Amino acid sequence: MELKKNPKANVGRNSSLYFAVGLNVMLLLTYLGLEHKTYETETVKADILMMTEQLEEDIPITTINIPPPPPPPKQLVTEVITVVEDVEEVEETFVESSEVGQDDIIEERVVSVEEVEVVEVEEDVEVPFAVIERVPQFPGCKGNNAELKACFQEKMQEHLQKHFRYPPTAAELDIQGKVFVFFLIDKYGKVAKIQTRGPNELLETEAERIISLLPKMEPGKQRNKPVGVPYSIPINFKLQEQ
Template structure:
């Protein structure tokens, strides 16, 4: 015989319901356990915030304004007492320094002392007003006058210097004779010196420089002064 089952006693019909109830119970338990927290009572007491203590630490210091003290009273000035001179000695009488008109010596003419102090020559590069070579008078600029003077002196030397003298002396190649001279307060050439490869060439350079015309003297601060000038004479000897 087969056992008979009561359809009402079949529990498989409520399986889904029981499953849902179990899940709800598990979720509620998990939620309660997650939110459950425990604290150490000693640590909680140690970390408790004390508003009184914080206020004392963060208290703003009070700034005291120093009152200006009144200036000290000035001391009384010392009292000076006048004491009469009781000495019987009499003072020496001072002689008068006044001069009468009768004692004044009349001067017929005042003669100024000549200015004999030597003036050091100024280098041509630093002179305020350069000497003016004949033919450069129309130029107003100082630099233009310097260039004009150098050009005319070079042309003057080129025309008159005897370059054949070097060939007669047996020299060869490029030779140089350096001439140094001064243009004095009157514009004349003075103190001519030369340096070159041979004595005769030095003398030839001096001879040519002494032929330079009189110039308008150079000026420093508006006064005529001697001016030092240096020029090299270069010439090549063809063998």
């Protein structure tokens, strides 16, 4: 007897569909296997300490007996009342008020010119060095105003070279610069109101020291009257290269 295949019983007709489904299932299982994470767990033992009895230590109480301070000494206050007989009669005096009322008449008084005292106040006049009639006279300088001015500047340079001293700290720190010094030769010929302006405080202090050593001079005069003369000079602090 010959067997015949049923055309409806073809098993291989859906093989591609089954293959695709199986492949997807395998990929899903592989993905889940790769993404699966495990964590190590540690066993923690917790011990509970039960305090059944509490030890109490009896601390003895120490009592310090401090004797009380001695009582203050008693002071006997005796009050003596002396009765004085009122023999003398005191007359009451009337004190006149110093206030001025509306009905009081004010005495008019004319002040004469002779009674007014005029006090002359001398003003400190300052005249610039360039326009003063007679410049301050440095010790040893003589001549007219132009000669005194030239001699003053020459003596000033000699004074700076004589008393110049570079500050050691400024030299170590390589501090250099120009310091402008402003001062006043007052009407008595003394140096006053010294002011300095420079790049560093060390240089300013040294410049002020040099100017403060200037000698007393004959004051400058304007209209034959001693006046103050302001003056300014630059002092250059520069280190020489070795």
